[in-house]
Amino acid sequence: MRDGAFRPPTFAKGRPQAPQLGHNSPMLGEPSMKHWAGSRTIASLSDRATRSASFIAPDASGDASLAALELHGPDEMLRSLAGSACRLPSELERAVPKRKAEYLAGRVVAAIALSQCGAMDVHVGRNVDGSPRWPAGFVGALTHGGGLAAAAAAPASRYAGIGIDAEYLLEPRVREEVAESIAAPGELAAAQLALSDAMQRALPTILFSAKESLFKCLYPQVGEFFGFHDARFVEAREDGVGAGFFRLELVRSLHPTFPRGWGVVGRFAVANGAVQTAVGVRQWDAR
Ligand SMILES: CC(C)(COP(=O)(O)OP(=O)(O)OC[C@H]1O[C@@H](n2cnc3c(N)ncnc32)[C@H](O)[C@@H]1OP(=O)(O)O)[C@@H](O)C(=O)NCCC(=O)NCCS
Numbered sequence: 357m358r359d360g361a362f363r364p365p366t367f368a369k370g371r372p373q374a375p376q377l378g379h380n381s382p383m384l385g386e387p388s389m390k391h392w393a394g395s396r397t398i399a400s401l402s403d404r405a406t407r408s409a410s411f412i413a414p415d416a417s418g419d420a421s422l423a424a425l426e427l428h429g430p431d432e433m434l435r436s437l438a439g440s441a442c443r444l445p446s447e448l449e450r451a452v453p454k455r456k457a458e459y460l461a462g463r464v465v466a467a468i469a470l471s472q473c474g475a476m477d478v479h480v481g482r483n484v485d486g487s488p489r490w491p492a493g494f495v496g497a498l499t500h501g502g503g504l505a506a507a508a509a510a511p512a513s514r515y516a517g518i519g520i521d522a523e524y525l526l527e528p529r530v531r532e533e534v535a536e537s538i539a540a541p542g543e544l545a546a547a548q549l550a551l552s553d554a555m556q557r558a559l560p561t562i563l564f565s566a567k568e569s570l571f572k573c574l575y576p577q578v579g580e581f582f583g584f585h586d587a588r589f590v591e592a593r594e595d596g597v598g599a600g601f602f603r604l605e606l607v608r609s610l611h612p613t614f615p616r617g618w619g620v621v622g623r624f625a626v627a628n629g630a631v632q633t634a635v636g637v638r639q640w641d642a643r
Contacts, residue, residue: 411506411520412599412625414636419514421472422634423465424506433457440464445482461505462488462498469509470494480507487575497521497572502630516613516642519573519635521565525626531560538564538584540607547589547602555594558626563589565633566602566622573620573635577642578610586610590619598626604635613642 409424427433430453442463444456451459466480466488473494480496481489490496495518496509502522510518526534535544544563548556555562567584574582587604594600605619622635 409504409506411504411508411522412623412632412634414508414515414518414520414622414634417514420508420510420518420634420636421469422506422508422520423468423472424504425461425465426504427458427461427500430454430457433461437461437464440467441477442467442479447482458500458505462500462507465505466496466498466507466509469496469507473509473511475509487572495576497569499568499572502632503628504630506632508634508636510636512639514639516637516639517573517577518637519569519571519622520633521568521572522630522632523561523565523568524630525558526561526564528557534564535560538567540585540588543589547592550591550593551600552594555592555598555600555626558631559592561631562592562602562624562626562633565631566604566624566635569622569633569635570604570620573637574610574614577637578614580610582610592624600624602633 407426409426411422411424413420413422434453434457437457437460440460440463442460444451444459448456448459463480467478470478470480470491475491475494478491480491480498483489488496488498490509493512494509495512495515496507497518497520498507499505499521502524504522506520506522508518508520538560544559547563548559551559566589567587570587571582586606586608588607590603590605592600592602600623601621602624603619603621606614606616609615620635620637620641622633625632
């Protein structure tokens with residue numbers, strides 16, 4: 357959307373839908389055991405340290421696949437993930453166990469999400485700038501935060517880009533400390549107007565996470581770093597318990613496709629002391 361008005365996305369009707377993944381909400385994707393068994397990449401994982409979790413989708417179209425695992429102790433995770441076909445890149449071979457476990461868990465959930473899009477046993481690599489390298493024909497994003505590792509993947513024919521992020525809720529003292537570095541003066545105050553008290557307290561974390569999701573979504577298309585003050589969190593609205601929409605707009609032009617004022621609607625969820633956000637740029641929004 358290029359106009360300034362906040363509108364919840366309109367969801368396409370009558371289009372082929374991906375299988376419903378979540379049991380608690382159609383917006384939340386949880387990998388089913390069918391998917392676990394269906395891919396050689398993930399077939400031999402022991403499930404003690406690899407419990408699946410839900411993650412919010414960028415919209416209700418069902419065109420994006422989401423997969424998430426709860427993160428446990430790094431050593432336990434590494435033992436369990438050793439059974440997967442995912443391997444560390446050479447630059448991470450000497451990393452601390454926590455980093456290795458997060459990286460591998462991210463690659464496992466990426467393989468699950470891709471398998472749900474029909475790309476079986478495909479591995480997500482790592483570019484020199486640290487961004488994930490998705491197989492040709494697919495876009496996606498990874499996060500490991502808020503106690504889980506999660507991935508979103510979708511056919512590039514449907515989305516120009518996807519971004520997801522998860523964070524533990526910032527503590528009150530930290531919320532005040534980071535506010536200036538992640539938001540312009542008045543940005544948080546304007547964005548909280550339509551929110552309940554509980555969501556107002558979560559808003560700094562939602563804003564932080566939403567901007568990281570936007571970065572992961574746009575970076576592969578823009579090709580350069582952009583900061584928290586390059587986008588503005590315009591508005592947030594709840595549409596369920598602990599969940600809702602937000603709108604972000606660019607404060608400066610990043611690319612001819614993403615000029616100043618360009619905006620996107622994403623989704624947030626707050627549960628278990630953590631925030632999840634997801635942003636998706638549909639192909640028709642990126643023209
Ligand atoms: C890159 C960044 C967004 C990662 O977010 P994070 O909360 O630190 O970490 P997360 O666990 O959520 O995500 C990590 C994953 O992000 C992905 N990632 C890293 N760099 C990326 C990039 N340039 N583009 C897209 N994805 C990237 C990777 O897959 C990484 O996991 P991996 O190293 O195991 O493969 C963050 O460190 C950063 O640099 N933020 C500043 C830029 C920004 O957010 N600007 C706001 C614009 S409005």
